[in-house]
Amino acid sequence: MTDRAAALPSAGATGGKPLWLQAAPFIFLLLWSGGFAVAKVGILYTGPFTLLALRYGIVLVVLLPLVAWFRPPLPRQPRVYLHLAVIGFLIQVLYFNLSYFAFRFGISAGALAIIVSMQPIVVGLLAPLLAGERVGGRRWIGLFLGLAGTALVILSRSAIEITSPGVLLLAVGALMAMSGGALYEKRFGTPQHPLVANAVQYVVGFLCTLPLALLLEDGHVVWTGPFLAALGYLVIGNSLIAVSLYLAMIRAGEVSKVSALFFLVPPCSALIAWALLGEAMPPLAWVGMALAASGVALASVQRLPWRGGRARETGP
Numbered sequence: 001m002t003d004r005a006a007a008l009p010s011a012g013a014t015g016g017k018p019l020w021l022q023a024a025p026f027i028f029l030l031l032w033s034g035g036f037a038v039a040k041v042g043i044l045y046t047g048p049f050t051l052l053a054l055r056y057g058i059v060l061v062v063l064l065p066l067v068a069w070f071r072p073p074l075p076r077q078p079r080v081y082l083h084l085a086v087i088g089f090l091i092q093v094l095y096f097n098l099s100y101f102a103f104r105f106g107i108s109a110g111a112l113a114i115i116v117s118m119q120p121i122v123v124g125l126l127a128p129l130l131a132g133e134r135v136g137g138r139r140w141i142g143l144f145l146g147l148a149g150t151a152l153v154i155l156s157r158s159a160i161e162i163t164s165p166g167v168l169l170l171a172v173g174a175l176m177a178m179s180g181g182a183l184y185e186k187r188f189g190t191p192q193h194p195l196v197a198n199a200v201q202y203v204v205g206f207l208c209t210l211p212l213a214l215l216l217e218d219g220h221v222v223w224t225g226p227f228l229a230a231l232g233y234l235v236i237g238n239s240l241i242a243v244s245l246y247l248a249m250i251r252a253g254e255v256s257k258v259s260a261l262f263f264l265v266p267p268c269s270a271l272i273a274w275a276l277l278g279e280a281m282p283p284l285a286w287v288g289m290a291l292a293a294s295g296v297a298l299a300s301v302q303r304l305p306w307r308g309g310r311a312r313e314t315g316p
Helices: 019-042 048-070 078-104 109-116 119-130 137-156 165-188 194-216 225-252 255-277 283-300
Strands: 303-305 311-314
Touching: 019 078, 019 109, 019 225, 019 255, 048 078, 048 194, 048 225, 078 109, 078 165, 078 194, 078 225, 109 165, 109 255, 119 137, 119 165, 119 255, 137 255, 137 283, 165 225, 194 225, 225 255, 255 283
Parallel strands: none
Antiparallel strands: 303 311
16 A cells, blocks of 8 residues: 655755745744734633643644554654654743743733844854854844844834743743754754654653643633634644744755744734734834844845856855
């Protein structure tokens, strides 16, 4: 009997990037940006650890039958599972648990998005050492333009709220966990079927988060329409689609270039938080959005034309 698992699209087979990879940055940005405001809605109805445990449990209820049905090829080397587990721990356990805990103690959705958006600078500084990736001058200019745009969004929004130094440490910890996950994926990650990679990472997330929910929270959930909508978005939009696209983009390109997308998260998150939570969106924020977008475009461009048709700096 033939294997039901379909092969992933190959850039080499199509003579360029597959269509899904070309669309990935836009889909990721939209879904990831919305996750900050949606998560803050979710914890209005239950504890942060309970919300995450429910999220990961439902993801596994969806994923495991798909793994059994499609029978994707499994990694043969034990270290591959170890690498997937480490990435799952950094992103699914540390990043999301620290982020949701910061929400519980009063950080605004915009403030958390802004702190986490510093990831491109962290990754750019550490990529040469940990991922063997050179970050050229053009890309650094783009990163700092993106940082300047993000700073404008920070200064223009009165709803940027950090209630205590402890909450700030939680947010910075989330930033370092996501940066570490990106660098680890670039250094040790290998192409795996997304069903297998996601299943391993969410098993790690569930097994580490469920004990926190049982020990530190009472498990109470207010099952309302807004909560179910938020949970559905976090399961499908964030867990199954956005995280998969993020890791796939890192494997397909340079980690510092992919991380530059995070400069666009605060503007997009600000718009969504304004719509869902009523957080302020003053005119100066639009200037910051344009500047951040320009920086991301400069940091992400594949090729810069130079004299005689030569490329001064190229990407993959």
